[in-house]
Amino acid sequence: MIRKASVMKVFREHHEEYRRRHDELWPEMESMLKEHGMLSYSIFLDAETDSLFAYLEIEDEELWAKSADTEICRKWWDYMKDIMETNPDNSPVARELKEVFHLAACLT
Template sequence: MTRKAIRMQLYPGYENEYKKRHDELWPEMRNMLKDHGVINYAIFLDKETNALFGYLEIEDEDKWAQSAYTEINQKWWNHMADIMETNEDHSPKTVNLVEVFNFN
C-alpha cells in the first residue's frame, strides 16, 4: 500500500457545494476509484484558506495513474471545474505533499 497526500484549491464561497458534490459522489466514480486501487480516500478543507488536503491509500501507483484516463474521471473533472482551480484539461491543480512523519 502507498500513502499519497495532495493539496488543491477551492474557490471562495463553494465550500458547501464542494461537500454536497462529494456527498453525492456518483456510483460509477466510486467503482472507478475501487477498480483503480483506492483503499482509502479522504479530503479535508482548511476554511481559512480554502485549501483542500487529500489523503489517499492506494494499491499501486501505476494503477492509480490510469484512473485519470477513464471516461468517468474526465466527466467528474468537468463537473468540478467551476468550483476549484483546475488545469486546462479540467484536472484539479494539485501539489504533491511529502510525508515527513507517520505514526502507526
Template sequence: MIRKAFLMKLFDNCYEEYKKRHDEIWPEMVKMLKEHGACNYSIHFDPNTNSLFAYLEIEDESQWRKSSETLVCQEWWAYMKEVMETHSDNSPVTVNLQEVFFLK
C-alpha cells in the same frame, strides 16, 4: 500500501457546493476509484485558505495513474471545474505533499 497526500484549492464561496457534490458522489466514480486501487480516501477543508487536503492509500502507482484516463474521471473533473482550481484539461491543480512522518 502507498500513502499519498496532496493539496487542492476551492474558489471562494464554493465549499457548500463542493461538499454537496461529494455527498452525492456518483456510484460509478466510487467504483472506478476502488478499481484503480484507492482506499482510505479522505478530503479535508481549511476554511481560512479554501484549501483542501486529500489523503488516500493506493495499491500501485501505475494503476492509480490510469484512473485519470477513464471517462468517468474526466467527466467528474469537468463537473468540478467550476468550484475549484483546475488545469486546461479540467484536472484539479494539486500540490503533492512529501511524507515526513508515519506512525503505524
C-alpha cells in the same frame, strides 16, 4: 499500501457545494476509484485558506495513475471545474506532498 497526499484549492463561495457534490459522489466514480486500487480517500477543508488536503491510500502507483485516463474521471473533472482551481484539461490543480513522518499503532 501506499499513502499519498496533495493540496488543492476550492473557491471560497463554493465550500458547501464542494461538500455536497462529494456527499453525492456518483456510484460509477466510486467504482472506478476502487477498481484503480483506492483503499481509502479523505479530503479535508481549511476554510480560512480555501485549501483542500487530500489523503489517499492506494495499492499500486501504476494502476492509480491510469484512473486519470478514464471517461468517468474526465467527466468528474468537468463537473468540478466551476468550483475549484483547475488545469487546462479541467483536472484539479494539485500539489503532491512529501511524507515526512508516519506513526501507526499496532493493534493486537
